[in-house]
Amino acid sequence: MGKTGLKLTLSLFGLLLILAIAGSLWISSESVLSQNLQKEAPLFGLLIGTEELTQPSQLKLIALARYAPKTRDLDLLSIPINTKLGIPGQSNKKINEIFSLAYKQSNFNQEFSSRELIRVVEWLLFSKSKTFHPKISFFLKMDYKNLGKLVNSLGGSRSWQEEFREELFSDKEKKSFFLEGLSWFKDGNYRVSSNLNKLEKFLLFFEMKDLSQKEIRFFRLPGILKEDAWLPLPEEIQTTVQLLSARGQENQLTGFKQSFLSKNSTIKLAVWNASNRKNKAWEAAQILRKEGFDVMQWGNYSSFQKRSWVLDYKGDPSKARELKKLLFFPELEILTQVQSNSLVDMDLILGEDYDSD
Template identity: 25%
Template sequence: MKKLKVSIKNLILALILISIALFIFFSYNGKVFQFIRQGKRINILVLGCDELKFTKHADVIMLLSYEPRTRFLDILSIPRDTKVPCSKELSWRGYRKISEIYALVYRKSKTIGEACLSSKKTIENVLEMEIPFYLQINYQGVIDIIDTIGGVTVNIDEPMDYDDYAGDFHIHFTVGEKGLKGDEVLKYIRFRDRLLGDRGRIERQQKLLKLLMGKLTEAKVLLKIPQIYRNIKDNIWTNLNFWDFLALANEVRSFHYENLRVQSLPGKSEYIRGTDYWIPDEKMSEEVVQVIMNSYRIGWKTSRSVYSGEKLGRIAKVEVWNATNRKDLAYNVQRKLRQYGIDAVRWGNFGIYKKYTIVIDRLGDVELAHKVAK
């Protein structure tokens, strides 16, 4: 019995020493851990790239902005056709699509790191926000992540059909709930429908990211973090190290799904000299950045109490789309909604004229939708 007590004491002491050692190791080897300890916002640029023979394109562009003080995560999607000025570091002048910046730099330097840094600097200039970290992942990396966690279940709300016989690439999904493997998920997020175009693809990418965040909070998936890292390390390029990933995984462990907000860079589509561009709305984009940077103040102060978040019983999250020819209508409506304690996460021009206002309830909460409509 005495030996057993001594063994237990030694085990506890060993665990304490290991914990202290890990804390010190995290502190000195992980920048992310230092950010978390200091309560500093963590901004990570995520680039999803294709694998073409002669170059690479940034097919998916997202900003992950994490507030460690409140454990609140913002995801901002940036359309790949976003029109941006070429930075001084580049030898090109004028404007380009944001996805082209990566391709041009990679073609010239043949270095993924240089392409990532140029994309990061360009987006920092557009958003006027410092982004310390970046992560570029190719298609195979996405497949490996999905397969390692056992796939995901996606609700497909419209038929998806596409055939590229020259490239031997085919997409065929029927409506309904589907369990998708890695290669199927890649097809799902790459599909571009005719009506919504890039906006529809961004919505599917955001939906997938939400599903992944939900899966990563599961204990059995958290245990696979080291395995996920091993499987994807050859398919990613990042300035995050292994200890940074462990620190982020530790944050995910206690992350609450309701602390996730998804938005897109506001703007409109324009056809300029034979090329489709996404033109950012400077005023609305500045508003989005302010919303993200102020996420440590969870819960908006309201000027009225009639339909505040408390009166609604819970905070409503809505999207506002302008289906009229009235300028800045969606922008003005989302500002008004925030005065009532309603969180408008996305807004912009719908692109198709509608005669009547439509309120769509996507959560099955008719009572809340009715109060928002009023």
């Protein structure tokens, strides 16, 4: 390489270095995401799945993401798209209807409709809270299949197969399936619409790409299905919000465990066999009873499941993890849907992966 070529290379390198430094300084001073990462303060974002980015009015799924950089904990709260809201002036519209209307009224502006969705979710979750009013600072919108791959890649585990995502967000029967290890980061064929710039997206993905299964919790918005609408339960939503705001500090919440979780150490549960093998629920029930669990019901599940999972009604996933140890599960997904009037603390669904022999 001649002197001229060397000078040109050094000049380009110097220019890139200056741009990188300038970009980093700008992100540090202007970016809420960067500031929160530096301060190790929790981040709140909204994951939005649409049919396609070319048809962004067709909402398919919504999830609130809360990430704590200090402890590297990630909470994902799914919000059914047919959730009916009582926002003043919105005539009890469903959340997908509000989103579609905002998209059309804004002359098909994706960012405007996404920010309107953020406003609606903040109202739904935080408007009745006396102490907890976080701001959702960013959104990531993509087609819902790639969004499922993104969620799966965060934990490097089998976490959100399409059927599971459909169940989480459309509120059919309680079903759960699991991915077979798709790797979203290795597949560059995706498109993302976001209010984050490229450097911020890089920071976010780099920060979260190595999360382990135990650092991720799944929640579903508490509610009941009536006809074609998901009707939110305000008190249970506030309990869920409390769990999100105090992760790792549950024991410090005044009266929380005494008033909402079981008042004694006995864990009440129902056990369901979702495999093709007979008597698995009964066998597991006998094992758990010997260990002090109060198994109130057992039987066959409504559908076949490849993998076992737990539906937690009381907001204490640590109890479900005890089941994993006692029954030697290789993996055990936990989905929390707070339900204060449930007779049991959790449902244990035994899939084909459970072997009691």
